Amino acid sequence: MADPQSTKQSLEITIPANEVEAETARVVESLQKKIRLPGFRPGKVPMELIRRRYQEDIRHDVLEKLIPRHFFKRAEQEGLAVVGRPNVSDVKLEAGEPLRFKAEFEVAPTIELKDYREVTIPYQDPEIADEDIAKRIEQLREQKADYANVDPRPVESGDHAVVALESLAGAPGQPIKQDELTLHVGGEDTLSDFSDNLTGMTPGEAKEFDVRYPEDYGQAKLAGKTIRFRATLKAIRHKELPELNDEFARDLGDYQNLEELREAVRKSLFSERQYFAQQEAKSKIVDALVERHEFAVPEAFIERQIEAEVERNLRMLAAEGVDPRSIKLDWEKVKASQRDKAVHDVKASLLLDKIAEAEQLYATQDEVDHEVQRLARQEREPVAATRKRLEKDDGVRRIANHIRTEKTLNRLFEHARKEGAGA
DSSP: OOOSSSSSEEEEEEEEEEHHHHHHHHHHHHHHHHOTTTTTOOTTOOOHHHHHHHHHHHHHHHHHHHHHHHHHHHHHHOOOOOOEEEEEEEOOOOTOOOOOEEEEEEEOOOOOHHHHHHHHOOOOOOOHHHHHHHHHHHHHHHHHEEEEEESSSSTTTTEEEEEEEEEOOOOSOOOOEHHHHHHHTTOTOOOHHHHHTTOOOTTTOEEEEEEEEEOOOOOTTTTTTTEEEEEEEEEEEEEOOOSSHHHHHHHHSSSSSSSHHHHHHHHHHHHHHHHHHHHHHHHHHHHHHHOOOOOOOOOHHHHHHEEEHHHHHHHHHTTTOOOGGOOOOOHHHHHHHHHHHHHHHHHHHHHHHHHHHHHTOOOOOOHHHHHHHHHHHHHHHHHHHHHHHHHHHHHHHHHHHHHHHHHHHHHHHHSSSSTTTTT
């Protein structure tokens, strides 16, 4: 047995000859029931003939049955938490002799927890200024704005142009076609090529022009592309914002006046910013714990983490309309570029599991059921259907693990030593 502090281990295992012979006999007997040879009735082919004619098949089956059985039995006896599949070598199997082989493999690391409570982190509760409240209320006014048609005239900066848009060339995949698209001419969210070409057009006019999408454009399939469009101006609209008064507040919900609305907005902004501030603080706690604990990480865990991250990124690209099959990955380069982050993330996960165990934190059945019900509402399907789908791909276990991790992070944040104003 190798150094117990290392994730790389090896075992040399010997299986007694009588057990090898017993397994061989079982394999031969099983083959006898299946084999059909001319001149012999089904199931009556002589054992010795089967041993001679199917020697390699028998050897393969015997090794497939005995090696995993004895490897995992020996690993369990020695208290080794095996990770991944063992690499088996030096296999020696001769008639009448014991079976000998060497197994090289990785094990989960042994983690000795150091002090994980009272980690010092910078943190302060957020402060909400009057300007923040005013900005959020202005966004609410924008959402409640009315758009009135303007008498026909040339488009000006600040107008909302209603256009029928169709791509003529350069669009990836299917052509882009929208019968009614509203663009804020000169607005910060409108590409300048649209604003420049729509300015001066009058309702009913059609125009062809190129639009260059920036390299960092939000939709990956359009980023960096130049697309030629035909735009037909259908109407010009002017935005009219509701007056900021008590009636506006009452229209938004259960508020008696504007002051109640402002207080509700303040609380909402505080909750949002507090959540993100605490998430950042929890991330710093995890970083500190990873730095504080030195232990080796199995390569199998690292590769699994890299694969999961790549798959997540590919799903995000697919959601944006990019065909993942069109992306050629150099797996060695991907592994090299992602390795440091993967090691950090694996260490963090192992540490949080260990801390959860030490703190006796677990997901209750009620908590898991509540999350399954939430997902069912989100997907608009029966709870039983959601649960069945989750159980099929191990989703229920992942939900329980996520709840446990969140509880652990909350416990760590609760006991952390917070430095900064307002802490």
